[in-house]
Amino acid sequence: MDKSLLAKQMNNLKSESAFQVLAKAKKLEADGKNVIHFEIGEPDFDTPSNIVEAGKRALDEKYTHYTAAQGMLPFREAIVDYAKKYKNISTNPEEVVVVPGAKPIMYFTVTALINPGDEVICPNPSFPIYESLIRFVGGVPIPLHIKEENEFRLDVEELKSKITSKTKLLIINSPANPTGGILTEEDIEGIADAVRGKNIFVLSDEIYDRIVYEGSAKSIATMPGMKDWTIVLDGFSKTYAMTGWRLGYGIMNKELAHHITKLIINSNSCTAAFTQMAGIEALKGPQDEVLRMIDEFKRRREIIVDGLNSIKGITCKKSPGAFYAFANITGTGMKSSEMADYLLEHAGVAVLSGSSFGSFGEGYIRLSYATSLENINRGLERINDAVEKLLK
Ligand SMILES: Cc1ncc(COP(=O)(O)O)c(C=O)c1O
Structure with a gap:
């Protein structure tokens, strides 16, 4: 469709990079590539069962x-x-x-x-x-x-x-x-x-x-x-x-x-x-599941932040909330979007470019640690290998 047919303000509407990178990663997966997902800000846990039951009951009622x-x-x-x-x-x-x-x-x-x-x-x-x-x-x-x-x-x-x-x-x-x-x-x-x-x-x-x-x-x-x-x-x-x-x-x-x-x-x-x-x-209802998820996120935060800090050219603060590591990649000499593309295409790791969150996010990549410890460890290894190759 010709873009000029759209209302003018549609030109000002942007998308959310998490969904765009997820789509790219899914396409790579469909082509047989294995991808570790750090892009989407979505808890990997299932909705607590008491909440699911309440939803089902409501449908029956x-x-x-x-x-x-x-x-x-x-x-x-x-x-x-x-x-x-x-x-x-x-x-x-x-x-x-x-x-x-x-x-x-x-x-x-x-x-x-x-x-x-x-x-x-x-x-x-x-x-x-x-x-x-x-x-x-x-x-x-x-x-x-x-x-x-x-x-x-x-x-x-x-x-x-x-x-x-x-x-x-x-x-x-x-x-x-x-x-x-x-x-x-x-x-x-x-x-x-x-x-x-x-x-x-x-x-x-x-x-x-x-x-x-x-x-x-x-x-x-x-x-x-x-x-x-x-x-x-x-x-x-x-x-x-x-x-x-x-x-x-x-x-x-x-x-x-x-x-x-x-x-x-x-x-x-x-x-x-x-x-x-x-x-x-x-x-x-009971909040135990919420507390359990937060505990698990905290455990993962330690692993991902320590792991990122051990990679040459990358540093990362241990931030006190949410489930994102915002890693400083200026030491690699690469731009944020280049690094995000490089990691997805060459290491099978999906992360978001810091600049997709605004111009002052340049120099950073965002990794969501709402994924399993196993994925975090595998993803860190892949990032380490890919960045090492880059800095050789
Ligand atoms: C800061 C912030 N606000 C709001 C939302 C949107 O939440 P919801 O999926 O419930 O619309 C998100 C989702 O990623 C978020 O990161």
């Missing part, structure tokens, strides 16, 4: 119809209780909006708030969909340079220097994809002080907030005066290994919740009823 567009009340009530317990956020069901996966909260927030020319301050490197959506609606992404020497946390002074009269939204993500960095309580306080009283909303992507190995992730919504200006984004994909169920939610002020519900009515109508019932079990 005929939860097969439309629900309220904003989400079923018992599910939103469970989210309210969960937000109090795990995020220390006091909210109510009117401020909760249920969506299929966490990503739609990004889409709906940016669509609901950003006019052409509005500025959105956004970490760089960060989840690529933020910048894609900002550009899609004609907004202007203003990058915040996330640096390794600052433990991959944003710099509050830099944030202050980027705020203008056009700033409409700030996006934060802690623990972060792709770096695993976590904002400290002091950072959160500083960020709140920087934006408070300036009509700036904060989209706080908290999808990894249970996957923490050291310290803790604090929500900016708990800061004085910030709750009504924060859109908390969270979901079930990572914490409960439920990527394919497509279940997530936002917590925001009641008026914004109303407008975002209108966007839902104009797009997906509602989230599947039986997945919402499974979500209630996830939030209210």
